[in-house]
Amino acid sequence: MLYQLEDIQFSQQIFYRLIEKHQIQETTDYDLYQAYIGNECVRLLVKEQAETAMCQIECYGDTLYLIPKEGNEVLGFSKRELKQKLCSSKGTDKDYYLSQFVILMILVNFYEGQGASSHSREFMQVGELQNLILEQLKVGVNHFSNQEQKTSGIAFTNMLEAYESLRSDENSRAKSTKEGFISGILRFLQDQGLIEYLEADDLIKTTDKLNRLMDFNLLNQNHYDRVVKVLGGTLDESN
């Protein structure tokens, strides 16, 4: 198939902008967005490039998103890198699991809707999040007997200990305090364009990006295989 030079240029611009900004919005990048939506050649070329770079490009609402595929170590985060970003330099595995638990806690509380969208909450106070984490960790701890926790690899007791051993200091942003640990995670999510973290008001809000990714991608039944993977089973068993 023959391609016009102009189409190739457009596709390259689009892909480069996606690497740079991770998204292309109709309102801010009208030309690029239109080229992708309206021109099939351009779209094919961009998809091809994405395939090479182990990414997916999805159009949700009025925005194109770059989504790294699993195993993509250039544009996606490996577990080790995530740990570096989320925990302090001295952070242990316990801290890392705790940070995953915190992110899950945020998602579960914001995306419970069963209607047309799963987004079910406008904002959340950081204080409430802190209390929820503590409360749910305690629920987890009480759920298991000491014996059971000793035999299992990751235990809520460990995470609770890790959480409680963080100092509490409202004014500190060091990752060795509860506030600092959580605000570190929140700031990472904010840098990723997923939430708005209003430190002055002690509030978090989710962005359109996160809302759409949750609705169309993460919670999409078609991607249920990821859940199966997390739960360590095979698709047949869980369906």
Add this chain to the structure above:
Amino acid sequence: METDFLRQFSKRMKKVGTYALLFRNSIAKTTWKHYDFLNYDEQVNLIFTMLLFIMEKSLKEEPCTIDDIGNFMDQLNRQYFHKNLSVDDCKELAKFMVNVIFCNDGQTMYFNGFNYQESKFEEIYVSFVGNSIIYLDNDVKRTSYYLTENGYELLLSTLEVDSHLKLTIQELIFQLHLEKANYDKAVEDVKQIFNLLRMQIQKIKEAKEKIRKNVLLYKESDYEELVGENLDRIQETRNKLAQHWDYVKKRVYELEIEEIGIENLGSEQQEQLNCLKIIESYLSRGLDEFQQILTSHFNLKSLYAKELQALLQSKPIKRFNLRNEIYHPIMENPNYLENLHSFLLPLFVKKPDKIYNLNKAIEFQQPLIKPDKEEEFFTFDEEIDEETWIKEKQERLLLYRDSLKLILSFATQAEGVSLQHLQKTLSNADLNRLIPTVEIFKELMMELLQEKEINLNVWKTEQSQNIIQETWEFELSRVLLDLIEQEPQWGNLKQINITRMKDTSLTEAEEVCFSQVKNEQGQFIRIRCTNVLITAQ
């Protein structure tokens, strides 16, 4: 059974639901007790006052942060409620009201209204106050609250008129007022019309946002209703407003002509003229708003069509429940956290590593020291009006002087005076004299603190030996000496000492807070400064 009379029931429930949820969110909350609002009536009055404050801000399109609401609460309390609440308490109370009562802690609010046609309960979505992110002058990211369509409806529905008729009735009343030449009433009415227009714009804006976020969330019936309303408003009211505008302009012109004819205009007529001018400005703004409704109306139409089309192309998405499918299993077995990152992976994108450019190492170094600024030239588009400029400067200088005078009048007492004492004892009017603007107060205090000890005799000698150039900028020595010269009771003063509180043996606080002080941009802010002791002997 005859149920015709229940046909509109779900519509009624929509209205009732807003009240019901507002009161459900506020009633029996223990937080009220902390702030001494025990009486239910008091609470309801306060809730509506706060909503009206947010509406006022929304109408003016001004930012409305928790601080603004808290400050308003503080003023309100001081002037009317007289509860024993500090500024911080007021802010906390405002937070409680906005977050818990108006926003339900961020959880979406639904009221279940029964639909007798369908014989089932239907969820009615309710929201009073929305929030958006704004950046204030100093680049601080804040949440600003605004009234949503429900909120507007709730507040404006006190008229008990169907929303469809509201505008026409308002117009009728307005016309009557104009004809009877009751102008200040007419001003109120025209404001009301303007509010309704703003509400319509807000309604379209929200609909657009909703459609953009998820077209499925937007009901077809809502669209139909909105488009119908838009068209009605555009058709009916535009002409009428234009007529009013002509009429008002004519009246203003007539009054102005009269003014020229009869040298002295009666104060009553003067007032009428002012009212008419206000009406005129509102009407012309109203016409602009109409233009906006018109354009947003067409934008809305094309947006909805586009989104629906896109929806047709994509298959419906089935979703699983995060809590059931992932969260609960993890609570049962935390080992699953091990692989959770693979589920979250699509959310995160890494910035590629940067590449070091070796050429940077052998580049010529740029000197770090910048050359002195070249002399700045000011050019004025208009001719410099020196007189006005000098007058402004003189007025400003008087503010410094007045503030200093106030401080001195207390400092000459035996014990001297501390800032904290001033803050506690001064009346509001005197506080305004002390801090006319934050900038002036800051400069004055900085100068004083720098001097620490002022020996007035030395200063007087210095002044007499120097040739004084006329200047309109603030200089502590000159203002101070002028002041002492003109106030005979201070003629014998020899020394003024300014000490930071922490350096004294006194046990007063090290810092003082002044709330509700004006800065030069006209905003009311809160400042914190070092507590100092000033003595004059």
